[in-house]
Amino acid sequence: MQHVSPVREPLVTGGKTYHDVTQDVCRQVEAAPNVRWMAALSVALFFLGIFLYSVYRTLWYGIGEWGLNKTVGWAWDITNFVWWVGIGHAGTLISAVLLLFRQKWRSSINRAAEAMTIFAVICAAMFPVLHMGRPWLAYWVFPLQNTFGSLWVNFNSPLLWDVFAISTYFTVSLVFWYTGLVPDFATIRDRAKGPIAKVAYSLLSMGWTGSAKHWSRYETVSLILAGVSTPLVLSVHTIVSMDFATSVVPGWHTTIFPPYFVAGAIFSGFAMVLTLMLITRVVFKLEDYITIEHIALMNKIMMITGSIVGVAYITEFFIAWYSQVEFEQYAFINRATGPYWWAYAAMMTCNVITPQLVWIRKVRYSIPLTFVLSIIVNIGMWFERFVIIVTSLHRDYLPSSWVMFSPTIIDIGIYVGTLGLFFTLFLLFAKFFPVINMAEVKTILKYTVDNGPTYTGHDSHAPAPHTTTTTHGVPASAPVNYNKHD
Amino acid sequence: MTKRFALGIFDDEDVLMHAIENVRAAGVKIHEVFTPFPIHGIDDALGIQRSRLPIAAFFYGMCGLAFALWLQIYMLGFDWPMIIGGKPHIALPAFIPVSFELTVFFTCHGMVITFYTISKLYPRWRTPVLDVRSTDDKFVMAIELNDKTDLNNLSKLLRENGASEVNEKEMTKN
Numbered sequence: 001m002q003h004v005s006p007v008r009e010p011l012v013t014g015g016k017t018y019h020d021v022t023q024d025v026c027r028q029v030e031a032a033p034n035v036r037w038m039a040a041l042s043v044a045l046f047f048l049g050i051f052l053y054s055v056y057r058t059l060w061y062g063i064g065e066w067g068l069n070k071t072v073g074w075a076w077d078i079t080n081f082v083w084w085v086g087i088g089h090a091g092t093l094i095s096a097v098l099l100l101f102r103q104k105w106r107s108s109i110n111r112a113a114e115a116m117t118i119f120a121v122i123c124a125a126m127f128p129v130l131h132m133g134r135p136w137l138a139y140w141v142f143p144l145q146n147t148f149g150s151l152w153v154n155f156n157s158p159l160l161w162d163v164f165a166i167s168t169y170f171t172v173s174l175v176f177w178y179t180g181l182v183p184d185f186a187t188i189r190d191r192a193k194g195p196i197a198k199v200a201y202s203l204l205s206m207g208w209t210g211s212a213k214h215w216s217r218y219e220t221v222s223l224i225l226a227g228v229s230t231p232l233v234l235s236v237h238t239i240v241s242m243d244f245a246t247s248v249v250p251g252w253h254t255t256i257f258p259p260y261f262v263a264g265a266i267f268s269g270f271a272m273v274l275t276l277m278l279i280t281r282v283v284f285k286l287e288d289y290i291t292i293e294h295i296a297l298m299n300k301i302m303m304i305t306g307s308i309v310g311v312a313y314i315t316e317f318f319i320a321w322y323s324q325v326e327f328e329q330y331a332f333i334n335r336a337t338g339p340y341w342w343a344y345a346a347m348m349t350c351n352v353i354t355p356q357l358v359w360i361r362k363v364r365y366s367i368p369l370t371f372v373l374s375i376i377v378n379i380g381m382w383f384e385r386f387v388i389i390v391t392s393l394h395r396d397y398l399p400s401s402w403v404m405f406s407p408t409i410i411d412i413g414i415y416v417g418t419l420g421l422f423f424t425l426f427l428l429f430a431k432f433f434p435v436i437n438m439a440e441v442k443t444i445l446k447y448t449v450d451n452g453p454t455y456t457g458h459d460s461h462a463p464a465p466h467t468t469t470t471t472h473g474v475p476a477s478a479p480v481n482y483n484k485h486d
Numbered sequence: 487m488t489k490r491f492a493l494g495i496f497d498d499e500d501v502l503m504h505a506i507e508n509v510r511a512a513g514v515k516i517h518e519v520f521t522p523f524p525i526h527g528i529d530d531a532l533g534i535q536r537s538r539l540p541i542a543a544f545f546y547g548m549c550g551l552a553f554a555l556w557l558q559i560y561m562l563g564f565d566w567p568m569i570i571g572g573k574p575h576i577a578l579p580a581f582i583p584v585s586f587e588l589t590v591f592f593t594c595h596g597m598v599i600t601f602y603t604i605s606k607l608y609p610r611w612r613t614p615v616l617d618v619r620s621t622d623d624k625f626v627m628a629i630e631l632n633d634k635t636d637l638n639n640l641s642k643l644l645r646e647n648g649a650s651e652v653n654e655k656e657m658t659k660n
């Protein structure tokens with residue numbers, strides 16, 4: 001049993017019926033691809049082409065194609081890896097953490113956010129694999145005896161932890177996402193007209209019929225998957241941060257890294273979710289499902305995590321001074337005032353100042369401003385990783401080996417190329433898969449308080465809904481908006 | 487084998503919930519209920535037992551943990567001990583991340599595979615359903631018919647309890 005305050009904004013606007021939800025979400029799956037989608041896909045495919053070319057150059061000529069040097073052995077590749085993994089975190093946060101906290105507004109955004117997670121992790125995985133130089137030997141990261149001799153992998157190494165963390169994270173997210181998709185595939189299957197669509201969605205829907213027993217098990221599975229995904233998502237960025245924190249490089253060797261990285265990941269992830277959602281809701285006409293309230297709520301999460309990140313930056317500086325370690329202090333002074341000061345300034349402006357604007361209600365509820373903010377945050381978070389990685393490395397203990405790092409065209413090509421890969425996957429998803437979890441949105445439909453058409457009286461065949469005690473979790477007083485057509 | 491079903495079609499889940507109670511109280515056995523989304527309390531109303539999947543999940547998790555610990559302790563401690571950074575061969579704190587990840591990995595995949603297997607969900611070329619609207623906006627109560635069933639009485643019972651339609655359908659189960 002649940003009470004919904006009448007003061008609360010509705011979760012779904014426009015007085016939708018169950019059938020309307022199906023119609024609105026299936027519309028773009030069933031319609032022929034529109035021109036805007038085709039145009040967007042062509043741009044994404046163009047960037048995917050750049051990616052493939054850059055990968056070809058990297059593999060054919062070797063890692064020398066990148067701007068790395070003896071001092072700066074990690075640069076754009078790891079920056080991009082951490083950036084992409086971080087973006088992925090918002091999807092799991094929405095689908096798992098917000099499920100456990102019973103935040104019902106997540107229902108209309110979780111599908112697309114989870115898809116974003118999976119595609120972001122695919123993009124992230126490209127970087128360490130390419131950095132291996134010989135990706136066809138990538139299976140060496142698994143606990144197989146070294147070249148099938150006698151030596152095992154080193155379980156004390158954070159880089160190996162990363163292998164386990166990222167593989168677990170990717171497969172668990174994929175399974176979670178797919179299991180959620182099965183009932184919606186069944187909906188599309190039962191509406192499908194064409195023979196190809198019928199077979200394709202029948203295969204995808206795994207024979208789902210929506211029987212009460214299946215739903216009961218499905219809910220159990222979702223809850224447990226959410227329960228294991230919550231610590232998982234926290235562990236993944238913790239382990240990513242340990243790639244740095246367990247080293248002895250000044251600027252990396254800090255205990256604050258795990259929570260600071262997790263907050264940063266959620267921060268950048270929500271920014272990316274906002275960017276994608278603001279476009280999706282307009283292009284697919286889903287404004288009634290992804291409402292301005294959703295945008296405001298996501299903005300608030302962005303503000304909180306952004307503030308945590310801001311506090312972490314200041315704490316790092318304080319601890320560098322407080323530690324009285326000369327090298328640690330230099331690493332931080334060099335970050336802020338050294339040759340990469342512009343990257344540091346970009347990071348501070350984008351990540352510390354920008355999210356504070358969200359305190360203003362007008363900004364939080366403004367779609368154009370939110371869109372701009374979300375992009376600025378993603379740029380800032382990219383710079384954060386760049387600052388941590390490159391400025392800590394480029395001036396090491398030995399001044400004779402101090403260098404500057406500059407990316408080559410191939411570095412840039414791979415990075416913008418992964419953006420192409422990401423958007424190609426996302427556009428294909430948005431066209432062929434239901435972007436909103438129909439089944440879940442239908443469960444919250446009655447809980448939404450709305451000014452739209454509501455229950456208008458008894459219709460011809462259904463008797464009055466029972467107004468007796470509510471034993472089934474539906475408040476008798478809940479506005480009923482299911483038969484607006486009658 | 488071909489089975490015949492009477493299908494009570496409902497427009498609203500609250501009506502359906504009451505209908506389930508009344509139909510069961512009238513001594514009619516409900517074969518299955520198909521709904522477009524999960525309804526809270528429907529498993530109790532239908533007398534579906536609570537799923538034991540959480541127990542299975544816990545078991546898989548423990549298997550994962552045991553496997554991870556064995557993997558790391560056997561490989562680094564016994565099969566080929568190496569001194570890494572002057573630390574002990576079996577450095578348990580350093581084994582925490584991989585042990586945790588494998589626990590989650592086994593829990594998730596074990597449970598999901600079990601879920602699909604026991605629910606008999608697997609890719610099919612065609613999926614016959616009793617009423618295609620049950621994945622859209624209708625709630626379908628299926629009651630199996632045999633030679634002795636009085637269809638008129640059953641139809642009346644369903645309509646009295648709020649069914650907007652009562653249909654009859656044959657389904658070949660393999």
